[in-house]
Each structure stands twice: as structure tokens, then as C-alpha cells.
Amino acid sequence: KRKLTSSFCFCFALPWQCFRALCCKGPPPPRPEYDLVCIGLSGSGKTSLLSQLCSESSENIVSTTGFSIKAVPFQNAILNVKELGGADNIRKYWSRYYQGSQGVIFVLDSASSEDDLETARNELHSALQHPQLCTLPFLILANHQDKPAARSVQ
Numbered sequence: 001k002r003k004l005t006s007s008f009c010f011c012f013a014l015p016w017q018c019f020r021a022l023c024c025k026g027p028p029p030p031r032p033e034y035d036l037v038c039i040g041l042s043g044s045g046k047t048s049l050l051s052q053l054c055s056e057s058s059e060n061i062v063s064t065t066g067f068s069i070k071a072v073p074f075q076n077a078i079l080n081v082k083e084l085g086g087a088d089n090i091r092k093y094w095s096r097y098y099q100g101s102q103g104v105i106f107v108l109d110s111a112s113s114e115d116d117l118e119t120a121r122n123e124l125h126s127a128l129q130h131p132q133l134c135t136l137p138f139l140i141l142a143n144h145q146d147k148p149a150a151r152s153v154q
Contacts (some may be wrong), residue, residue: 033078035100039127040107041120042086045143049107050083066090067097081105091123098132105139111147 038046042063051058053072064085072079082101084094104127108120124140127133142153 031074031076031078033080034102036079036081036103036105037094037098037101037133038081038083038105038107039094039123040086040143041091041109041112041116041123042088044086044107044109044112044120045141046083046086046105046107049105049141049143050081063087094127095130095132098130101133101136103137103139104133105141107141107143109144110142110151110153111144111149117151 038050040046047061047064047068048058050068050070050072051061054070064083065087067082067084070081070083072081082097084090084097106124106127108124109116112120128138142151144150
């Protein structure tokens with residue numbers, strides 16, 4: 001007679017997990033996907049940020065006109081990020097892309113002029129009050145901290 005080991009009993013109880021662990025032939029478990037919107041004024045570094053997160057080259061980056069979508073893979077999740085262009089004539093259309101978002105990344109150029117900071121503050125407040133975003137998690141990224149004129153996070 002063969003003696004049942006605890007690992008055999010575990011495999012008997014959860015055969016799919018045991019099969020995957022032994023053979024590695026099954027598909028990996030699905031990673032949850034989250035839809036985010038990335039906003040900020042033109043030149044704040046949204047495209048560079050997403051290129052960095054996707055391990056793409058940061059050379060020859062061009063400002064986004066309109067929008068772009070990138071899937072940013074992480075070990076436990078995939079972030080589908082809609083990056084919206086930050087030019088003055090495009091910002092008025094941001095709200096059309098908010099639907100379905102599960103989080104917001106607001107990128108701020110911490111080395112920008114006082115006028116641009118005030119504009120960014122107004123756009124951030126507008127986004128925070130928008131009915132489709134007001135309950136979502138926000139990440140506010142103070143970019144360009146490596147520049148001499150950069151302000152502190154505070």
C-alpha cells in the first residue's frame with residue numbers, strides 16, 4: 001500500500017493548482033486590469049513617465065496631441081492608461097475621456113512658472129470636482145524634481 005502524503009492530498013483537493021505547480025503547462029492566472037486616465041499640462045512629462053513605466057526608449061518623445069493609450073504591465077496587474085494631451089486647446093475635451101476610469105494620474109511640472117502652476121492647480125481642482133473622477137484615487141506626481149527650479153513636494 002502507498003502512504004498518502006500531505007502534498008498528494010493537497011493535489012487531490014485542488015487538482016488545477018497542483019497540475020500548474022507540477023507541470024507549468026496551464027495558463028497563468030489572469031491579472032486584473034485597471035483603466036486610468038493620465039492628465040496634466042503640456043510638457044509636464046506624461047509621455048516620458050509612461051514610456052519609462054513601459055521600459056520604452058525615452059528618446060524622440062513628442063508631445064501628445066489628442067490622446068494615447070498604453071498598457072503598463074506590472075507583476076500583479078495591468079494598468080491601461082489613457083494619456084490625454086495637455087495643450088490649452090485639448091484640455092477642454094478631457095472630460096470626454098473620463099468615463100470608465102478607475103483612477104487618475106495628474107502629472108505636474110514642479111519646475112514650471114508660477115502662471116503654469118496656477119493653471120495646473122485650476123485643472124487639478126476641476127478634475128477633483130468632476131462627477132466621474134471625484135470618488136476615484138488620484139496620484140499627483142510632482143515631475144522634473146531633477147531641475148534646479150523644482151519646487152518641493154510641499
